[in-house]
Amino acid sequence: xxxxxxxxxxxxxxxxxxxxxxxxxxxxxxxxxxxxxxxxxxxxxxxxxxxxxxxxxxxxxxxxxxxxxxxxxxxxxxxxxxxxxxxxxxxxxxxxxxxxxxxxxxxxxxxxxxxxxxxxxxxxxxxxxxxxxxxxxxxxxxxxxxxxxxxxxxxxxxxxxxxxxxxxxxxxxxxxxxxxxxxxxxxxxxxxxxxxxxxxxxxxxxxxxxxxxxxxxxxxxxxxxxxxxxxxxxxxxxxxxxxxxxxxxxxxxxxxxxxxxxxxxxxxxxxxxxxxxxxxxxxxxxxxxxxxxxxxxxxxxxxxxxxxxxxxxxxxxxxxxxxxxxxxxxxxxxxxxxxxxxxxxxxxxxxxxxxxxxxxxxxxxxxxxxxxxxxxxxxxxxxxxxxxxxxxxxxxxxxxxxxxxxxxxxxxxxxxxxxxxxxxxxxxxxxxxxxxxxxxxxxxxxxxxxxxxxxxxxxxxxxxxxxxxxxxxxxxxxxxxxxxxxxxxxxx
Numbered sequence: 319x320x321x322x323x324x325x326x327x328x329x330x331x332x333x334x335x336x337x338x339x340x341x342x343x344x345x346x347x348x349x350x351x352x353x354x355x356x357x358x359x360x361x362x363x364x365x366x367x368x369x370x371x372x373x374x375x376x377x378x379x380x381x382x383x384x385x386x387x388x389x390x391x392x393x394x395x396x397x398x399x400x401x402x403x404x405x406x407x408x409x410x411x412x413x414x415x416x417x418x419x420x421x422x423x424x425x426x427x428x429x430x431x432x433x434x435x436x437x438x439x440x441x442x443x444x445x446x447x448x449x450x451x452x453x454x455x456x457x458x459x460x461x462x463x464x465x466x467x468x469x470x471x472x473x474x475x476x477x478x479x480x481x482x483x484x485x486x487x488x489x490x491x492x493x494x495x496x497x498x499x500x501x502x503x504x505x506x507x508x509x510x511x512x513x514x515x516x517x518x519x520x521x522x523x524x525x526x527x528x529x530x531x532x533x534x535x536x537x538x539x540x541x542x543x544x545x546x547x548x549x550x551x552x553x554x555x556x557x558x559x560x561x562x563x564x565x566x567x568x569x570x571x572x573x574x575x576x577x578x579x580x581x582x583x584x585x586x587x588x589x590x591x592x593x594x595x596x597x598x599x600x601x602x603x604x605x606x607x608x609x610x611x612x613x614x615x616x617x618x619x620x621x622x623x624x625x626x627x628x629x630x631x632x633x634x635x636x637x638x639x640x641x642x643x644x645x646x647x648x649x650x651x652x653x654x655x656x657x658x659x660x661x662x663x664x665x666x667x668x669x670x671x672x673x674x675x676x677x678x679x680x681x682x683x684x685x686x687x688x689x690x691x692x693x694x695x696x697x698x699x700x701x702x703x704x705x706x707x708x709x710x711x712x713x714x715x716x717x718x719x720x721x722x723x724x725x726x727x728x729x730x731x732x733x734x735x736x737x738x739x740x741x742x743x744x745x746x747x748x749x750x751x752x753x754x755x756x757x758x759x760x761x762x763x764x765x766x767x768x769x770x771x772x773x774x775x776x777x778x779x780x781x782x783x784x785x786x787x788x789x790x791x792x793x794x795x796x797x798x799x800x801x802x803x804x805x806x807x808x809x810x
Contacts, residue, residue: 339557362444425485539679577615624752647704744785
């Protein structure tokens with residue numbers, strides 16, 4: 319996370335705000351490749367984890383082969399679609415200076431190749447998730463961060479066009495990391511065997527195609543909406559606004575890395591428990607997982623939400639216009655999303671996703687439509703984009719809870735009380751505490767340190783007292799005692 323944040327500073331200073339904005343608008347989908355990969359992998363992982371819960375290894379081989387064929391076809395379709403869309407992008411849609419169009423096209427071409435390769439490795443990512451191999455993600459995550467840092471240093475010292483160098487090399491990183499994943503999976507997991515003639519199952523293909531299709535609808539609606547909002551922001555407010563958007567998205571992405579890692583480890587537990595008909599474990603993993611991810615993520619966001627301007631100036635020296643307000647609104651939107659994080663996984667595990675995916679997709683498109691109207695007819699400021707998204711995501715969260723109640727028997731009243739209310743109260747009080755400290759002290763590193771230390775201590779206390787139930791407090795207390803005894807015993 320820290321390497322990546324430092325990398326962003328190097329790149330912004332090397333490319334300049336305008337070229338950084340161009341990369342965000344043209345190559346911004348590269349940043350969404352990880353999202354596309356994990357979201358599509360969840361469909362395959364649902365079937366693999368379910369069959370593992372049933373203890374059927376042969377069925378897993380069939381699932382892997384069907385998934386491989388399915389995603390190869392999807393990669394070809396998306397590659398062709400991106401080529402067609404690219405023609406319109408560079409002929410009247412995007413607001414890019416004439417002398418930077420060639421560089422933008424090179425970045426976009428690199429993106430297409432990287433995207434197709436990423437989609438074809440989805441079955442391998444699903445296999446890793448099913449086996450809960452967090453060690454692999456830890457090692458490769460560090461390796462990937464080091465590659466990005468190397469790209470940043472190359473851009474600083476290269477004599478070639480910096481945007482072309484940056485875009486091309488950034489597109490190569492997924493190719494490297496995902497190639498490693500394929501080799502690892504074929505070496506370590508017996509279900510990773512490509513033999514379509516032997517393991518192809520027409521019924522399974524139909525079932526997985528239907529599930530993956532509805533899941534892809536939801537995934538693509540998010541991606542199209544997010545990328546579409548980049549374009550709308552570019553048309554009405556230019557590349558500087560895109561630079562601010564890119565910075566806020568990168569900070570949000572890096573601060574949410576821990577939550578993403580926890581999500582990867584808990585998703586298979588939820589699906590396996592459904593496959594094993596263990597609803598009690600499914601409910602516990604869903605509720606506890608949501609609270610743990612919210613707390614571990616939000617504690618990283620606390621100082622940034624309170625002292626955003628000072629931290630950004632300290633980090634970037636001269637952040638682009640809109641960066642502060644973009645960051646705050648995006649962080650709040652992200653935290654709202656975390657409050658229902660594992661409910662979609664519970665719904666997907668049950669398998670009845672058609673109706674809810676249609677509703678989710680409609681809601682995902684709402685921000686882009688409303689923002690366009692606000693920009694076009696009311697001359698709305700740039701931050702309207704994030705304000706609208708925040709409101710829509712709050713509505714989307716309620717619709718997720720509704721379907722979780724209808725399909726998974728997760729009590730809406732209990733979830734509101736034990737998750738939404740407890741998390742919201744325990745998070746709001748430290749925010750107010752930080753604002754009070756901020757009002758009494760002038761901008762300085764001492765004020766920032768005081769905000770971080772005091773709000774973190776207050777938040778940890780509130781998580782234990784207000785945020786947790788009696789059962790959870792007992793669990794945490796026993797874990798702390800166990801670790802303390804282990805450390806003391808090791809010391810002796």
